[in-house]
Amino acid sequence: MGQCNCHKKRKDSQELTDVERAIEIVINNFQRYAVKGRKECLTPNELRELVVQQLPHLSQHVCSLDEKIECLGDPDEAKLEFGEYWAIIGEAAKGCRVKK
Amino acid sequence: MGQCNCHKKRKDSQELTDVERAIEIVINNFQRYAVKGRKECLTPNELRELVVQQLPHLSQHVCSLDEKIECLGDPDEAKLEFGEYWAIIGEAAKGCRVKK
Numbered sequence: 001m002g003q004c005n006c007h008k009k010r011k012d013s014q015e016l017t018d019v020e021r022a023i024e025i026v027i028n029n030f031q032r033y034a035v036k037g038r039k040e041c042l043t044p045n046e047l048r049e050l051v052v053q054q055l056p057h058l059s060q061h062v063c064s065l066d067e068k069i070e071c072l073g074d075p076d077e078a079k080l081e082f083g084e085y086w087a088i089i090g091e092a093a094k095g096c097r098v099k100k
Numbered sequence: 101m102g103q104c105n106c107h108k109k110r111k112d113s114q115e116l117t118d119v120e121r122a123i124e125i126v127i128n129n130f131q132r133y134a135v136k137g138r139k140e141c142l143t144p145n146e147l148r149e150l151v152v153q154q155l156p157h158l159s160q161h162v163c164s165l166d167e168k169i170e171c172l173g174d175p176d177e178a179k180l181e182f183g184e185y186w187a188i189i190g191e192a193a194k195g196c197r198v199k200k
Contacts, residue, residue, distance in 0.1 A: 017154050017156065019126060023122070023126065054118075083194055089123065091183075096127070
C-alpha cells in the first residue's frame, strides 16, 4: 500500500526497464519521506531532509535548491504534493544537465 | 559530452546515492533519444520511441500519454526541451503512483 503501482505490475508481467525502475525509485523516495501529516504530501522540512540525505551531489550543483525550499511555506505545515516534488527535482536535474 | 554533470562529480567525490543514480538514468535516457536536430531537444516521434521502448509499463498505466504526444506538434519538427520531457514523465509517474 502506498507503493508505486508499477511495482505490482512487475510481479504479473515482464520486468520493468531500467528507466521505469529509476522512476519508481524517485517515486518511492517521495513516499519514504512523506511521513508527517498526509502520507501523500511532503512538508518543506521533510523535503530538506530528503535533499540532504538523498541528493547531496544534485544540491551541490544547484545552489538555489536550498533557497527554493525556504520559499515553500511553513517548514512543518506546508504540504507539497508529488507534482511539486517532481518539478523541484526536475529543475535541479536540468541545472545539473546543462552545467558544464 | 552531453552526459549528466553528476557523472563527472562521481569520479572526484563519493558515490551518487540510489536516487541520484536514478535521476541520472532518466536524464541520460532523454539525451539518448534526442538525436534528431538539436541534441538538447526531443521531437514528438523521438519521445514516442522512448515511451514505447523504455516506458512500456508506465504508458500502460497512463492511457493518455499517447494522446499527449499527439498534441505536442509536428512529429518530426517540434522540439521538446528537457523540462517538458520531465513534466510528461512526472504526470505519468503521478498517475502510476495514485492508481490503486
